[in-house]
Amino acid sequence: MKGSEAIHPNKISVEKGITHFYIGQVTVMRHDKASIYFNCGPAQVLLRFLSPSLFRVVLNPYGEVDEKTTDAVYKRDWPEVELDVSEDDEYYHLTTSQLKVKVQKRPLRLAVYTPEGKVIHQDDPVRGMGWTEQKQVFCHKTMHGDEKFYGFGEKAGYLNKRGTRQIMWNSDVYAPHNEETNALYQSIPFFTSLSEKGVYGLFLDNPGKTIFDLTGEESYSFTAEAGKLDYYFFYGQDLKDVVSQYTELTGRMPLPPKWAIGYHQSRYSYQTEDEVREVARTFREKQIPCDVIYLDIHYMDGYRVFTWHPARFPNAPQLIQDLSQQGFHVIPIVDPGVKKDPSYRVYQEGVKQDYFCRYLEGDIYTGEVWPGESAFPDFTEEKVRKWWGKLHAHYTEAGIKGIWNDMNEPAVFNETKTMDVDVIHKNDGDPKPHKELHNLYGYYMSKATYEGLKELLAGERPFVVTRAGYAGIQRYAAVWTGDNRSFWEHLAMCIPMFLNMGISGLPFVGADIGGFAHPANGPLLARWTQLGTFTPFCRNHSALDVPRQEPWVFGEEIEAICRRYIELRYQLLPHLYTLFYQAAETGLPILRPLVMEFPDDPLTHDLADQFMVGEDILVAPVYRPDMHARAVYLPRGQWINYWTKEEVSGGQYVLVPTPLEIMPIFVKKGAIIPHGVVEQYVGEKQGAPLTMHVFGLHGEQRYTLYEDDGYSFEYEKGCYNLVEWCVTEDSGKVTVTYQPHHYQYDSGRKECHLVLHGVDGVQEVRGNTVKEWQYEREQKRLTVTVEAGSHPDTYVIDLK
Numbered sequence: 033m034k035g036s037e038a039i040h041p042n043k044i045s046v047e048k049g050i051t052h053f054y055i056g057q058v059t060v061m062r063h064d065k066a067s068i069y070f071n072c073g074p075a076q077v078l079l080r081f082l083s084p085s086l087f088r089v090v091l092n093p094y095g096e097v098d099e100k101t102t103d104a105v106y107k108r109d110w111p112e113v114e115l116d117v118s119e120d121d122e123y124y125h126l127t128t129s130q131l132k133v134k135v136q137k138r139p140l141r142l143a144v145y146t147p148e149g150k151v152i153h154q155d156d157p158v159r160g161m162g163w164t165e166q167k168q169v170f171c172h173k174t175m176h177g178d179e180k181f182y183g184f185g186e187k188a189g190y191l192n193k194r195g196t197r198q199i200m201w202n203s204d205v206y207a208p209h210n211e212e213t214n215a216l217y218q219s220i221p222f223f224t225s226l227s228e229k230g231v232y233g234l235f236l237d238n239p240g241k242t243i244f245d246l247t248g249e250e251s252y253s254f255t256a257e258a259g260k261l262d263y264y265f266f267y268g269q270d271l272k273d274v275v276s277q278y279t280e281l282t283g284r285m286p287l288p289p290k291w292a293i294g295y296h297q298s299r300y301s302y303q304t305e306d307e308v309r310e311v312a313r314t315f316r317e318k319q320i321p322c323d324v325i326y327l328d329i330h331y332m333d334g335y336r337v338f339t340w341h342p343a344r345f346p347n348a349p350q351l352i353q354d355l356s357q358q359g360f361h362v363i364p365i366v367d368p369g370v371k372k373d374p375s376y377r378v379y380q381e382g383v384k385q386d387y388f389c390r391y392l393e394g395d396i397y398t399g400e401v402w403p404g405e406s407a408f409p410d411f412t413e414e415k416v417r418k419w420w421g422k423l424h425a426h427y428t429e430a431g432i433k434g435i436w437n438d439m440n441e442p443a444v445f446n447e448t449k450t451m452d453v454d455v456i457h458k459n460d461g462d463p464k465p466h467k468e469l470h471n472l473y474g475y476y477m478s479k480a481t482y483e484g485l486k487e488l489l490a491g492e493r494p495f496v497v498t499r500a501g502y503a504g505i506q507r508y509a510a511v512w513t514g515d516n517r518s519f520w521e522h523l524a525m526c527i528p529m530f531l532n533m534g535i536s537g538l539p540f541v542g543a544d545i546g547g548f549a550h551p552a553n554g555p556l557l558a559r560w561t562q563l564g565t566f567t568p569f570c571r572n573h574s575a576l577d578v579p580r581q582e583p584w585v586f587g588e589e590i591e592a593i594c595r596r597y598i599e600l601r602y603q604l605l606p607h608l609y610t611l612f613y614q615a616a617e618t619g620l621p622i623l624r625p626l627v628m629e630f631p632d633d634p635l636t637h638d639l640a641d642q643f644m645v646g647e648d649i650l651v652a653p654v655y656r657p658d659m660h661a662r663a664v665y666l667p668r669g670q671w672i673n674y675w676t677k678e679e680v681s682g683g684q685y686v687l688v689p690t691p692l693e694i695m696p697i698f699v700k701k702g703a704i705i706p707h708g709v710v711e712q713y714v715g716e717k718q719g720a721p722l723t724m725h726v727f728g729l730h731g732e733q734r735y736t737l738y739e740d741d742g743y744s745f746e747y748e749k750g751c752y753n754l755v756e757w758c759v760t761e762d763s764g765k766v767t768v769t770y771q772p773h774h775y776q777y778d779s780g781r782k783e784c785h786l787v788l789h790g791v792d793g794v795q796e797v798r799g800n801t802v803k804e805w806q807y808e809r810e811q812k813r814l815t816v817t818v819e820a821g822s823h824p825d826t827y828v829i830d831l832k
Contacts, residue, residue: 052170053093054162057138061124066113068126069097072140077161079135079142081113084128085268086277089142091171091261093163098260100462102237102472103479104504106283131267144232144267152230152267156251161261169261172253179227180637181246182271182625185220185536186513188213191528191625191640193223198244202471202500203450204443206515206549209525217441217499217514219471220536221254224274226631233266233274235281239471239502259468271535271628272620279537279619283507287616288540290742291361291714292434292495292510293608294323295564295598296571297582300548301328304344305351311582312360316712320583320595321602323713325355326436326573327364335403336371338378338426349430356431359713363495364427367439368477369406372398378423382407387416389455389466397455399444408442411476412457412469420477421484428488434495435481437509440474441500474500475508482508491744497569503537510540510569518547518578523560524655528640530567534621539612541623542569546581554586555657555692558593562695563653565597565604566645568612568622593693599710606706606722606737611646613738622646630667639665648703649674652688652696662696664688670701672727677789679728702730704757706737715742719780722824728790729761740777753777759788766791768829786829 060071066081078090078097090097101108116127124135131152132145140161143154155161156172163169181193188209189196200219209216221242222235236242240258254263264281268274297315302308308325315322331348333339340348352362370379370388382388388407389397398405409416424435442451453467466473478498485494496509505511513529516522526543533541545564546552552574561583564570574581583594601608611622621628624644626636642652642664650671652664666682673680673688674697680686688696699705705727709720726733740752754774760767768786806815814829 051165052162053164055091055140055160058124058135058140061119063117066115068117068124068135070135070140075163077140079126079133081115081126081128082110082264082281083277084113084130086264086266086281087133088262088264091161091163091169093169101262102239102502103475104237104239104282104472104502106504106507107281144265146230150229153225153232153265156253159251159253163261168255168257169259170253170255171261171263172251175246175248175250175252176227176229179225179229181223181225182627183220183223183233183532183535184244185222185538186216186218186511186529186533188216188525188529190638191531191627192638193244193532194246196246198246200242200244200471202441202474202502204439204441204514208517208519209522217474218501218505218511218533218538220501220503220505220533220538222278222503222536224271224535226271226627226637231268231270231274231631233268233278235264235266235278235503237262237264237503239475240468241470257467258465270631275535275537275621276619279506282504282537284537284619285506285539285612285616287493287612287740287747288495288510289433289493290605290609291323293568293605293612294570294714295321295601296324296326296363296569297322298326298544298571298573299328299580300574300576301330302326303330305347308351308355308362312355312358314582314584316358318584318591318595319712320591321598321710321712322360324361324363324434324571326571327362329365329367329402331364334371335367336373336376336378337366337369338423352431359716361434362432363434363436363497364432365436365438366424366481367402367437368408368411368442368473369399369401369403369439369444370409371403372405372407373403379407381419382409385419387413387419389451389457391452391454392456397452399442399446399451401439401443401445408451409477410457411473411480412459412464414460417476417480417483420480421487424481424484425488428485433485433489433492434497435485437474437478437481437496437498437500440477440498441470442473471502474498475502475505478505478509479507491746493743493745497571501538506538506540510542511538512541512569512571513543515548515575516544518550518552518556518574518581520556520656522547523556523563523653524641527563527643527653527655528625530623531621531625531640531643534623535625535628537619539615539619539621540568542567542571544571544573546572546574548573549575549578551578552581554590557581557583557586558590558692559654559695561594562597563651563655565601565695566623566643566649566651568608570601589692596693597695602711602714603707603709604705605714606708606739607646609742610706610736610738614646626650626665626667633667635665636667648700648705650698650700652698654690654695659690661687661689664696664698666698670728670730671698672701672703672789673697674699677727679790699727700730701728702733703727704733704735704759706735719782721783721785722781723785723787724757726759726786726788726791729759729766729788731760733759736773739779747777750774751776753779757786770827781824783826783828784824786827788829 062069070077081087118125126133134143141155159172184198199215201215203215224233238256266277389410455466498509546557584591668683707723736756740747758769816827
């Protein structure tokens with residue numbers, strides 16, 4: 033079918049005759065502390081408060097509610113909530129310290145209000161919750177006129193998802209992604225809402241196929257094709273508050289090993305040991321920093337996981353040891369498909385121990401993937417996850433500390449592109465068909481991988497990156513956006529994808545730099561590498577059938593630009609690592625849409641082609657060819673051009689020159705940003721000086737730097753540093769103070785530099801261990817000597 037024929041009216045199939053049942057009137061209400069049960073004929077609804085601003089709603093159309101949760105829900109024990117319950121003829125009134133919920137009795141409808149009585153969120157008055165005769169469940173909500181929706185995980189399109197349908201069904205999508213490519217590799221059924229009425233979030237905890245329909249003008253809906261209606265409502269003061277609550281519920285990322293924040297180089301595939309060694313040698317010869325080299329499927333023997341190819345990689349452990357001495361980590365790909373081969377140990381064990389997915393009748397499910405006909409572990413079983421985790425000793429004994437999980441939607445080479453939905457997962461005693469658990473498959477695989485590596489590495493932090501995931505995946509893995517293309521459009525597309533993934537609780541995100549499929553070119557690689565400077569996961573990756581795209585491939589000019597920005601990433605690692613720490617503590621993303629930092633500015637609400645790195649750095653990538661200038665929106669306040677140090681007033685768009693070597697970067701006036709030295713790999717220059725850059729004086733300025741050893745879990749035992757820097761100006765007098773709030777890690781650093789941009793002089797330096805300080809007027813330099821032991825011995829302050 034081609035052209036207009038595709039939309040001929042007679043070709044459109046419309047399902048008819050589906051009966052919808054809507055929840056009826058409340059016949060019985062039972063109250064048990066913070067849990068309220070409503071019987072509505074044969075159906076029952078549970079409303080349970082987990083905190084004064086968070087409640088859960090569960091519907092069972094056919095009897096008592098099932099109160100089990102998926103594994104995505106991390107926090108199970110919540111302090112008891114003080115809840116006031118009252119009623120009148122028409123409503124039940126449920127009141128906490130932060131919100132009020134009115135439950136209409138006839139029929140049951142929910143409405144959420146602030147303590148002052150302003151409506152925030154409510155069911156559609158006509159439809160509300162319900163179900164169909166096909167056992168789908170759904171819920172309709174009213175939509176405010178100015179309401180905007182953010183989140184939904186990995187989705188193509190712009191930042192604000194109003195006016196779209198968002199489908200949650202993890203899918204292997206190799207064809208080019210565009211606005212119509214809805215179901216991708218990750219499914220995170222969580223969103224935040226912003227309107228003049230307030231801010232809230234909603235998480236539909238259903239790992240089957242779910243659909244959020246935001247195309248209406250006055251209402252929106254969410255539907256699950258199987259399983260139960262089970263959602264959480266979060267009320268917050270702002271977007272940050274809502275995301276923090278959501279990640280408190282679903283968990284927050286652990287600190288990754290610091291090397292995983294460096295630059296990664298990959299290709300499908302580096303096919304021999306010699307090729308891998310050549311890539312590593314070239315990085316070091318050209319002095320382009322790099323920490324990680326990947327091995328795609330060709331390292332395996334016939335694509336069997338947990339094997340080495342006898343001819344291509346005859347001595348893989350020695351290769352890994354040699355690269356480690358050069359500062360490289362090696363990360364191999366591991367897919368879930370286990371080749372059906374009676375002589376293959378992993379397949380033998382899986383069959384004998386009954387670890388593979390089966391049909392109800394007992395036959396092992398097999399599907400075609402890279403090794404040919406393959407079986408798939410049933411990762412919903414804890415014993416299977418433990419078995420799979422222990423298999424990774426094959427890699428850790430060779431010196432590997434990170435794993436790349438791919439094809440784990442799961443992807444299968446058939447018409448549906450995935451596992452038969454009738455396959456039964458044992459699910460630790462609660463068996464369910466794949467149709468109901470599909471989006472959890474990649475999540476459970478990554479959980480098995482992370483926990484297995486953690487045990488095998490005996491105190492070192494593992495690193496896992498996964499293509500597929502579900503809510504809570506941030507606890508186990510970094511994620512990337514899958515098989516993108518070397519198109520300028522894909523460079524632009526990944527920016528709002530990162531931002532919505534961050535809002536969805538996934539801080540450790542990235543895309544294949546340069547694009548995976550289709551031939552790249554020099555300017556595209558340069559611009560994508562510039563963006564990659566700031567993406568939390570920073571990996572260049574390309575496909576088997578396209579030209580190579582390492583930083584040096586396109587000539588000296590492109591190589592120099594790529595080197596400059598990769599070096600900048602390594603200089604900024606102290607700041608990025610501090611942001612990772614903040615993400616682990618608060619759940620907030622590292623890359624943030626401007627609306628998260630400037631919600632009172634309407635011009636930020638749909639802004640999707642620039643972003644904040646933390647609170648203070650604004651980045652405006654260049655995402656079109658031959659773009660010699662671009663408009664950058666600076667919110668209200670004063671901003672410093674990172675490259676020129678020029679001060680610019682905000683509250684306006686500014687036109688910034690963008691020759692190929694320049695990506696616009698602005699810093700809030702008064703921000704303090706730590707810089708390290710350029711290293712060829714993380715830890716190469718342990719103990720090197722740290723430089724704190726102060727971008728102009730702006731009242732009282734503070735920055736708290738986080739440090740630990742970067743590789744172990746000793747930080748969980750208190751072995752880390754939190755040092756606060758403060759710079760203030762009062763009547764022309766500049767005061768610099770520093771305070772170690774927690775200091776249990778010896779970085780080996782003996783000297784720190786503080787660069788004050790736009791400062792004429794410093795009259796005072798204070799610290800709880802200052803011994804002496806000396807000002808050299810001609811050099812505009814202040815040297816401060818402090819007591820040794822708890823922090824560096826010397827601070828050198830340069831005035832610029």
